Amino acid sequence: MMLLFHQFVSPGSRKIRLMLKEKNLEFDLQIEKTWERRPEFLALNPAGEVPVLLFEPGGHPISDATAIAEFIEESFPDRPLLGQTALERAEIRRLIGWFDVKFNREVTQNLVDEKITKRLTGIGTPNSQAIKAGYANIHYHLDYIAYLSDRRSYLAGADFSLADVTAAAHLSCVDYLGDVPWDQHPGAKEWYARVKSRPSFRPLLADHIPGMPPPRHYADLDF
Amino acid sequence: MMLLFHQFVSPGSRKIRLMLKEKNLEFDLQIEKTWERRPEFLALNPAGEVPVLLFEPGGHPISDATAIAEFIEESFPDRPLLGQTALERAEIRRLIGWFDVKFNREVTQNLVDEKITKRLTGIGTPNSQAIKAGYANIHYHLDYIAYLSDRRSYLAGADFSLADVTAAAHLSCVDYLGDVPWDQHPGAKEWYARVKSRPSFRPLLADHIPGMPPPRHYADLDF
Numbered sequence: 089m090m091l092l093f094h095q096f097v098s099p100g101s102r103k104i105r106l107m108l109k110e111k112n113l114e115f116d117l118q119i120e121k122t123w124e125r126r127p128e129f130l131a132l133n134p135a136g137e138v139p140v141l142l143f144e145p146g147g148h149p150i151s152d153a154t155a156i157a158e159f160i161e162e163s164f165p166d167r168p169l170l171g172q173t174a175l176e177r178a179e180i181r182r183l184i185g186w187f188d189v190k191f192n193r194e195v196t197q198n199l200v201d202e203k204i205t206k207r208l209t210g211i212g213t214p215n216s217q218a219i220k221a222g223y224a225n226i227h228y229h230l231d232y233i234a235y236l237s238d239r240r241s242y243l244a245g246a247d248f249s250l251a252d253v254t255a256a257a258h259l260s261c262v263d264y265l266g267d268v269p270w271d272q273h274p275g276a277k278e279w280y281a282r283v284k285s286r287p288s289f290r291p292l293l294a295d296h297i298p299g300m301p302p303p304r305h306y307a308d309l310d311f
Numbered sequence: 312m313m314l315l316f317h318q319f320v321s322p323g324s325r326k327i328r329l330m331l332k333e334k335n336l337e338f339d340l341q342i343e344k345t346w347e348r349r350p351e352f353l354a355l356n357p358a359g360e361v362p363v364l365l366f367e368p369g370g371h372p373i374s375d376a377t378a379i380a381e382f383i384e385e386s387f388p389d390r391p392l393l394g395q396t397a398l399e400r401a402e403i404r405r406l407i408g409w410f411d412v413k414f415n416r417e418v419t420q421n422l423v424d425e426k427i428t429k430r431l432t433g434i435g436t437p438n439s440q441a442i443k444a445g446y447a448n449i450h451y452h453l454d455y456i457a458y459l460s461d462r463r464s465y466l467a468g469a470d471f472s473l474a475d476v477t478a479a480a481h482l483s484c485v486d487y488l489g490d491v492p493w494d495q496h497p498g499a500k501e502w503y504a505r506v507k508s509r510p511s512f513r514p515l516l517a518d519h520i521p522g523m524p525p526p527r528h529y530a531d532l533d534f
Contacts, residue, residue, distance in 0.1 A: 134455070135413055148398060152412075154377070155404035162397045174385045175371060181378035189375075190358055232357070 090115040091142040093129065095122070096295040097204050097264055099188070099196060100153030101139040102257035107157055107250065109288035111164045123209040154188070157250060169250040180244040183236075183251035187258050191229050198222030200261045204300065226268065234275025243279075248286075256283045260292055266303035270311065277311075285309050313338040314365040316352065318345070319518040320427050320487055322411070322419060323376030324362040325480035330380055330473065332511035334387045346432040377411070380473060392473040403467040406459075406474035410481050414452050421445030423484045427523065449491065457498025466502075471509075479506045483515055489526035493534065508532050
């Protein structure tokens with residue numbers, strides 16, 4: 089059985105959980121408190137970050153969400169999530185980069201890292217300027233999601249892909265905080281409702297950080 | 312002829328330039344001052360960032376360094392830079408992530424963005440705390456390069472790969488500032504000397520930002 093080391097509000101971990109479920113693959117989950125820097129975990133991934141996938145017990149660990157996602161797609165090509173042609177894959181990967189780099193820098197780090205990670209690790213205090221920037225920046229990204237899904241059905245084209253998975257992985261972390269202004273962005277909300285209602289998404293909706301419960305609408309498919 | 316929109320000290324741009332040369336592909340270069348937010352460029356890449364590759368004049372633009380690199384590898388599989396097996400590719404992509412995410416956050420942003428980008432764009436003033444952090448963080452990464460190249464010859468294995476390209480793309484930007492303490496890291500220096508002497512690297516050594524010349528050793532193969 090595969091084993092995924094993860095954290096609840098880590099977008100990279102959520103990406104891999106969603107992807108494995110979309111591929112109908114069985115796996116076990118283990119929460120890794122990376123800030124404790126457990127030597128056994130550092131031996132698996134010297135970067136000290138989740139996600140890490142152990143493809144088989146005692147096997148070679150695979151680290152880095154992008155590397156894991158590409159490895160899964162290559163190893164399990166059924167139910168493709170990366171398109172059929174080189175150009176389709178380029179568009180999907182462009183949007184993966186959009187969310188993993190740009191959205192991450194402009195929104196996820198400013199909200200999730202400031203409000204949750206700093207509290208969990210006990211390192212630093214939330215920076216109110218960063219949080220303010222996160223609130224301001226998210227609108228532009230929700231507009232872009234509405235723009236894309238209106239023209240293409242899903243973000244990168246007619247089919248659900250790793251671009252949708254990646255965007256939803258980030259947004260669901262922000263949504264755990266109740267910080268996504270869905271009501272002001274009906275187009276993005278319509279897209280998210282479709283993604284959220286996929287069976288692969290269900291386990292994420294049961295995530296619960298002790299002492300930091302999500303808002304009620306977080307797990308509600310009719311939010 | 313392919314056209315690459317780039318900037319001199321953009322690690323993503325340098326990655327694609329190196330990769331195209333390693334594949335013996337012909338291309339034209341055009342510097343894009345992304346901070347001017349030229350509408351024609353934003354139409355090619357709404358993220359407003361380099362690199363962007365126009366595969367053919369008027370053709371579909373490909374944006375995001377990772378997406379471009381994967382597209383080139385798929386379209387031109389000769390002289391492979393991403394390994395042969397899924398596990399080899401996973402290791403190469405893990406190290407690409409190491410440099411594009413971790414090294415970028417801990418070193419490149421603290422040194423290159425603070426010292427060069429802020430001056431070029433005229434936005435903000437260099438943050439001395441960030442620069443100090445960049446100087447401190449680079450040692451650990453140079454140690455890791457020495458550790459890997461000592462055991463494997465190249466960073467991800469026996470062969471030169473996109474992991475070496477990515478690491479060298481970042482380090483060469485920092486080296487343009489003269490901020491790589493090579494003399495304290497002979498193992499990393501030995502690896503870099505091998506990469507720097509590849510024919511694909513030569514055009515990067517001629518890069519010259521007006522008013523911000525590189526130190527003399529930057530272009531010297533015997534540095």
